[in-house]
Amino acid sequence: MAKKSVKVDEDRIRGYMAGREPDEVSKDDCAVKNILDEAIIVEEEPIEEVVQEKPKPRKKREESNYRQKYLMNTPLSGRIQVYLNRQLYDQIKNFLPVIAPETSIASYISNIIAEHIELNIEEITQLYKERFSPPKI
Known part of the structure; x- marks a missing residue:
């Protein structure tokens, strides 16, 4: 060729x-x-013919699934203050208003943490039981 x-x-x-x-x-x-x-x-x-490998298709996350899980603005009653790494906060502050202007940073982070706890509740419970032992009488 x-x-x-x-x-x-x-x-x-x-x-x-x-x-x-x-x-x-x-x-x-x-x-x-x-x-x-x-x-x-x-x-x-x-020219020399070079055989190029086709890139492997990436698993696509369903945007609607991501949007439903994390980008929903949920009412936050009984708020408390939590500190966050400045670099992480700046990253979220840069992209969140673009992809979901109606979602607050607090809602976004709350949604992520809620899903994390839901996915890992068994391990969290197990670690809690290992650390907590009722007083022996």
């Missing part, structure tokens, strides 16, 4: 665009095509 390279006579094309035409060419459609054809030269160069 040969690689095609295109060489363009940019000065000639610029001249045509500026209204300068060669003396031997008249103003008709055929002449315009000839000027552009002469300015663009296609050369074929032999």
Whole structure:
């Protein structure tokens, strides 16, 4: 398989665009095509054929699922203050107003933490039981 390279006579094309035409060419459609054809030269160069692997398809998260889980603005009654790493806060502050302007940062973080607890409740319970032992009487 040969690689095609295109060489363009940019000065000639610029001249045509500026209204300068060669003396031997008249103003008709055929002449315009000839000027552009002469300015663009296609050369074929032999190249080694390289077999490229197709990238593996990524698992796509369903946006609607993500939106339903995390980007819903939930009313937060009984709020308390929690501290968050500044870098993480800045990242969320940059993308959240773009992808979900109606969702507050507090709602977004609450939704993430609620799902985390829901997914890991068994392990959390087990760790709690290991650490907590009722007083022996």
